[in-house]
Amino acid sequence: MNTIRMIIDTDAGIDDAEAILMALQSSHCQVEAITTVTGNVHRDKVNQNVCTILQQANQSVPIYSGSARPLIEQWQPDDRRYHMDDGLGDWNNRPTCELQLEDESAALALVRLVNQYPDELILVALGPLTNISLAIRIDPTFPEKVKQFVCMGGAVDAHGNTPTVTAEFNIWVDPEAAWITLDAFAESTMLSWETTVDHIISADDHNRFCNLGTSLAHFYDGINQKPRERTFHVFKGQHIIPDPLAMAITLHPDLILESEKRHVTVELQGQYTRGQIVVNYTRWKTDKPNVTIIRKIDMDGVLALYEAMLG
């Protein structure tokens, strides 16, 4: 297998942590940089969380601090507080981590790296698209120099997970950034909220992973414990994995069982639907399809990845 060279943009986040670990633990992936953005929690907490994730994986990757807020709106802490106050599940006995950030900001680093290695770097976005949209505005040739752009985001059938009920969280936090990004990339790969809901780790598998006995399994158990207790009434102990699914299909495209190419943009105005993505399922407009929507994933393959990552 050829080595994948990757940049991860993240608002880490519990599921972001699992996705990042999956990339770090993969034998054929080299994570070149991690860029951070406000989303699940404020960017400053995200930076600290990335430090902790790298520490747990015993790896060192340059961290570039990114946008502290969406392009237009003020950022508010997520009401759902699924990721808890620190963004990593308010894990008991969380060890301290000495954060070292690069001097360059995320958007500038994205532009520099992609120009340094044109068509070599895969960009995986696990949070709001603020940094990516800034990179695009700094350098309009940015998208064509990215080898592949994959994002976790969007409710492709309008079954969202935010107060704007038809919108998915990452797009909802910064709709303008998502609009700019989807408009600029000729091709994007999208792992939606609906596909997330169709591919959940069962309570039994989750418990099995928590008890694998390694330090990473202990970390996984620790960051998921409190959110699980709080949301048991909703998820019944099952484990929901939006960002790890996006990472899994990037690392192993053969896990994709069904996908479709559509034209996708973002609603910026709607009275009820600001931040909803708009997918053209009709023949009315002839806009060129710009997004590959992932529909069905080989879940046995994803479970095997979790086992390998935590075992």
Ligand code: BDR
């Ligand atoms: C997305 O929102 C965040 O809470 C998760 O980390 C994921 O990126 C799912 O809607």
Ligand code: CA
């Ligand atoms: Ca995320």
